[in-house]
Amino acid sequence: MEIRFEHSKKEVSRMTTEELREAFLVENLMQADKLTTVYSHYDRTIVGGVKPVNAEVTLDNHPELRAEYFLERREIGIINVGGSGVVVADGVTYNVEKMSCVYLGKGTKDVSFKSVDPANSAVYYLLSNPAHANYPNRLMTKEEAAPVQLGDITTSNKRTIYKYIHLEGIRSCQLVMGLTVLETGSVWNSIPPHTHTRRTEVYFYFDLPENQRLFHFMGEPQATKSIVLQNHDAAISPPWSVHFGCGTSNYAFIWGMAGENQVYTDMDPLAVVDIK
């Protein structure tokens, strides 16, 4: 597990492209038959990836957690962005199709991930935060995730938002998680942008063609910086940072948050014309 400490606004304002990428970009998350994790000290968020091809992969504990097992004091959200998969949690089997979500609460001991077909492997994105209580383990399909249409083709941001883990969906201690799919011809996400100093957010991009790129914007609203990402990369957004992006084609992304509250609408909106 890679450990990343926080960076101040002032530090970030002076970062080179390389420093910015080292601090906030998460690459190579999806490696065959292996659990990959990054522990960010922004709200103690663990970002992870599992791509089981020929083997079953388990959610192994890490010494840095000083816990008996990974979810002893944590909860986790899992979304599959690949082929059909199977997640087993303490003996309960969840069939996880593309864009289905599994929530596992504090106290879940044994977790494993596999693919149904090695030729079309599952690709699991994971987000985990500290939890103080147990909420029931639960699977949710994208059809159950209350899709909401947002944006417009005239501003190139027509998209559908699916919410899985939130106050009116799967209940959790602090995780809020869902995904957004942009329509063909729409490339701008999260426009108009916002900040929410109450919560850290992580964006994980998927279904972006290999030869295309995503320009993810971050930083203070009047001093934005950009990171160029490829498919299956993630960007960590500190609580004070904007988070929006533009692709060279359409794409989808998983958003996930944790912090002071779980109110999805608790955002401080920014006018596009005020961004610098």
Ligand SMILES: O=C[C@H](O)[C@@H](O)CC(=O)C(=O)O
């Ligand atoms: O705080 C919420 C998040 O930034 C995202 O849910 C925004 C998003 O998916 C979108 O507008 O497309």
Ligand SMILES: [Zn+2]
């Ligand atoms: Zn946000």
